[in-house]
Amino acid sequence: MKYRSIVLAALGVGVWGCGDSDQPVSIEFAAKVGDQDFVCGQQYDNLGADDTSLTLSDFRFYVSGLELQDSDGSWVAVTLDQTNFQVDDVALLDFEDGCNNESGNAQTNTRITGTVPQGTYDGLRFGMGVPFERNHENPATAPAPLNLSTLQWDWQGGYKFLRIDSGSFSMEDWRLHLGSTGCNGDPVAGGTTECTTPNVVIVDNLGPFDPDNGTIVANFAALVEGALLDVNQPMTPVGCMAGPGDMDCAPLFGNLGLAFGGDPAPGAQSFFTAR
């Protein structure tokens, strides 16, 4: 498996090229709660539809398929540098610093780095999530950043694409863990074959974006807008573990532009904005 990853990475470099005509690109990300920066362990007030206060201790998400739009309007894939936070076309954005040592670690990552062909770019799009093949490989042998046990979602056979926690493991807490659901496996083939609800968040509504000076903002207050955070559907996990029967998920999925519980997405995602 290790070797296959290296080969895949090498192929990626080969296919996407690293020639003379490429230019480096570095895309900044920020985690916010309303107007405030996300700080691990800090309390935020007036959240959701019921003005709940939450002390946030985790804020991490995977990004894949990052593309820039050139002046002709064409979309160009960003070839990611291969680092501890980036493998193939998947990157982990990590804003927690280990303030809650039950789930986090000290390292953070707030940007995606890579290369694109020489040119001028004024747009950006990506998916928040892990592509199918990578999502269902064995996490026990996966390379960083796909080897974090707190981002594994083993009972669903994939990863948590987005993890935002308040507190740790008591019923007083609130948490959002989002990943693919509706997956099916095959005992003969030995793995996951398909997922009816991949839950990869499509972020393609950011408007004009300057890769050199712009920042992609993930705003928790926008994510929980309209959600009741202080009440929990009885007998379901606190917050939302992306279960299709957990009605606490419905407004959150709506704000992510995802279908939920048989209802289509109410609109595009509003969690991410560009500035």
Add this chain to the structure above:
Amino acid sequence: MKAILRGLGLALFVAGCGSDASNTGTPWVWDLPGTIPLPRVPEDNPMTVEKVELGRFLFYDKRLSGNQTQSCASCHRQELAFTDGLALAEGSTGQLTPRSSMSLANAGYQASLTWANEVLVRLERQALVPMFGEEPVELGLANLEDELLRRMRDDERYPEMFAAAFPEEEDPITVDSITKALASFQRQLTSFGSKVDRWVEGDRTALNESEQRGLALFFGGANAAGVEDAFECFHCHGGFLYSQSSDDAFQVFDQKFFMNNGLYNLDEDGSYPPGNEGIFDMSGDPADKGKFKPPSLRNVGVTGPYMHDGSLATLDDVIDHYARGGTRTESGPNAGDGFDNPNKSSFLNGFEITEQEREDLKAFLNALTDDDFLNKPAFSDPFPE
């Protein structure tokens, strides 16, 4: 016994491809009755004596939980066919899981693992769930993988055992190795030594008359009311596992199977208690509400309480449930009549059963207990008290 297996394994290996056995470990030799197929073994985790032995130590080792209070064996006790006798399993931090511990007898033959999961089709991947799962916390190892591996490296026994089990690995003490060893140990937890097995193999003295009558009723015989196949048991609990859901080395079809047996019916959609609705919890398809894997009935006499949530205490309660064609809950948040659950299997329309038939059926079910399996030293805790 172990020496014999080792000897056989070496002999086979030498006769086989002739490469250096010390480089890959001692191949496992299965000891199965002729009526039973070999289990499927993933190509990337061939069975060896060394892996099984390592897996046995890991299975019984409390250092495999974050707070070192639980091992796999805490919820999977050999004398109970690797169940725990509780309605709901309790994790290392005291959190109750929504499900009852399943038997690990013949774990290597399961088409899918746990009560209701379409994705978990390999023991190696399933092991990650109790180890690292956070909702609910079971062994509580999330974010502690470095600490876990340090505990293994610092042990006086493990470095040598890991090296013997994974001789091709430069650094054999990894999470991947742990899951492979645990899977290898579980794959050889085979249980095909019940009185019913001896009967099936041709020993006409193996079952007494009551057990024989129970067998006939189980497999479609007419009841006293004259109804053919009144009890319908074998439709979901047939095959060599006494579960329609099974897999083996020669199987080419996906035989995962989930069904609704009318245990609950909270509303017109056939809902079960929230958060514990079978494969609906993963698929979101209302038609999947209440659909769970029919568990193997091997050793069923010692694996109570029954059902995914341990809500039926005894075999009599289970027979009452099926005789009625579903359970009615009179009041409370789970009120409703499972008989009317829209997703319920069409086999479950209820039946009449006499006291004698009930005793015969229970006698047959209890004859599925494999006493050797419950007592076999090779499956037991290797750590001295």
